[in-house]
Amino acid sequence: MKVLNNVITIFVVIIIAFIIIPLPTFLLDMMFIVNITLSIMILLMTMYVKNSLQFSVFPSMLLITTLFRLSLNISSTRLILTKSGHAGQVIETFGTFVLAGNIVVGFIIFLIIVLVNFLVITKGAERVSEVSARFKLDAMPGKQMAIDADLSSGLITEEVALTRRSDIQREAEFYGAMDGATKFVKGDAIASIVITLINFLGGTIIGMVQGGQDFSSVLTTYTIATVGEGLVSQLPALLISTATGMIVTRAASDSSLSMDVTRQFFAQPLVLVITGVAISCMCLIPGMPWPQILLVSVMMITIGFVLRKRSKEEEQVLAAATGAGSLPIGGSEEIEDETTYYKNIDNIYGLLQIDLIEMEFGYSIIPLVDEGSGSSFIDRLVSFRKQFAIEMGVVIPAVRLRDNGSLNPNQYVVKIKGEMISEGEVLVDYYLALDPGNLTGNIDGIETIEPAYGIPSKWITTDKKEMAEIYGYTVIDPLSVVVTHLSETIRKHAYEVLTRQDVIQLLESAKRSDPALVEDVVPNLISYSRLQKVLCSLLKEGVPIRDMETILSTLSDYAATVRETEVLTEYVRQALKRTITRKWSDGGQIRVITLDSEVERVIANSINRGDQGTYLSLDPQTTQTIITKLIDSIKKVKAVINVPIILTSPVVRIYFSKLLEQFYPGAVVLSFNELNSDVQIQAVANITLE
Structure with missing residues (x-):
């Protein structure tokens, strides 16, 4: 060797x-x-x-x-x-x-x-x-x-x-x-x-x-x-x-x-046939060796027709495999069969089922996600499911793909529990060029907005791709645009697709490492429904639930004495401080926007208790002042922090988070107790009432 x-x-x-x-x-x-x-x-x-x-x-x-x-x-x-x-x-x-x-x-x-x-x-x-x-x-x-x-x-x-x-x-x-x-x-x-x-x-x-x-x-x-x-x-x-x-x-x-x-030369059989015919015309030129010309011409035409016949046979086989053309020709027979089928009431219940996640596509972009057309959409969706499970501790359910003739040809929609959550449009034969804000040149294209993050972009043709990259654009293919938009939509709404069955499977997985803990907590101290609410609350604010052992241990300590699920969730968040710090810090440092002590005092004094639990009753004028100054501060520090993080005291965190969700849902609200002591906190702005 x-x-x-x-x-x-x-x-x-x-x-x-x-x-x-x-x-x-x-x-x-x-x-x-x-x-x-x-x-x-x-x-x-x-x-x-x-x-x-x-x-x-x-x-x-x-x-x-x-x-x-x-x-x-x-x-x-x-x-x-x-x-x-x-x-x-x-x-x-x-x-x-x-x-x-x-x-x-x-x-x-x-x-x-x-x-x-x-x-x-x-x-x-x-x-x-x-x-x-x-x-x-x-x-x-x-x-x-x-x-x-x-x-x-x-x-x-x-x-x-x-x-x-x-x-x-x-x-x-x-x-x-x-x-x-x-x-x-x-x-x-x-x-x-x-x-x-x-x-x-x-x-x-x-x-x-x-x-x-x-x-x-x-x-x-x-x-x-x-x-x-x-x-x-x-x-x-x-x-x-x-x-x-x-x-x-x-x-x-x-x-x-x-x-x-x-593969590419023989992809167009008609080209071979036309070439053979064109070559045969050289026999009309006096003195040309017609035997050799005819030999080449016949070979080209023969190969063209053979490939064309084979291509049609493959299309027929593919159509038969996908069920194309299998619908009854007579409309009355189809209606009669459907009527007979739905005479059984049990079959109608099948119409009531909805898919947790589904996507619908216009006819022009169906090849973009169709495996039969060579698309890698399913493979990339599987990769995202694996990555999301590792990152957030949740397994994304299967995504139902459908075509929808009522949509625009280039349009697609993402639905959760049967209702449309987001939509977008892509041009299949183009590339999306995103403007990162530091371009060295401009390139012609169709102006648009990137659907996942709302970034100003342009649809450009393939021949402009290299030049766009040179100018500093971030160039993305149409399939990546769709997959990114779907993944971001799932991230934002993961708490909606976490079912009771998913919670049971998470507990079964946790039993493999600590069966005594699981059996002690669920359902003795906390019910499945309440545990599901806690997990959904964590996911709604982007907190991973992969560390089920820590979550269950915290619930075992507080579930018996704490009645409100929201307060119970706050204790769980504080126990997951290492996870939260890792997720939102960068290099041992976290840049945040803080609330002035007077602002926190006003919020704390506005917390009231009712029959359904505690709630925030802040007057509209004060609310408007706080939100306006906060949004102005976020705009000023946008170049420093991509995701706005507001740091508050543990007492007001949950109430301010609910308040801010109505006006700026993309912001993250953390409390001091949710950060590790070794992380360096850098306040880039402070919100006051003045």
């Missing part, structure tokens, strides 16, 4: 040794064969990788293979000039085969190969690498913000976010390295031309002056050796240059290059 770890180091040392140490012809032949083999392997690797990061060592391999070829060039030049043109069987065979008895033709073919490599492939790969490196580096901030948006919405985990950030950085470093590495190939092509001229001129002089041969013999001998040596080195160089062009032009994909080309 240690030898394998050092194989590249040993190989590079051997390459450098080849430059100094004369090689025998049999070893030089072996090295030429190894060079060609390595070049073919690298070319095939670039065709089968799905993205450039799967072959991220390519820039280093480019340097090593270039150095390897140059060392072999030097070794072969040494043998050509010292062995009267004999530098091994590989060089002699290549030279004899290409020349084919004509020195001028062979030399021209060799020069054409070198020029094609130098001017076409290498020059193009160099330009693509340069542009790609610049665009990848410019787009990094936008991509990083997109990852942060997915992470904050729960679509991905922290590990996935770290991996994606690392991939973005590695991709930028890769294209930056390729921008410089292509210069190796360019220099190698120039060096090959120079070495070929040296071999030819040096061999001719040595043969005529030192060897005493006539010009014709010298020309034949050294031309074969020169052209053979040039071809042996340029063939691998051409393969490596092609591999360079392949990998810098390769877009990220889920399959290899061969599969992508085959």
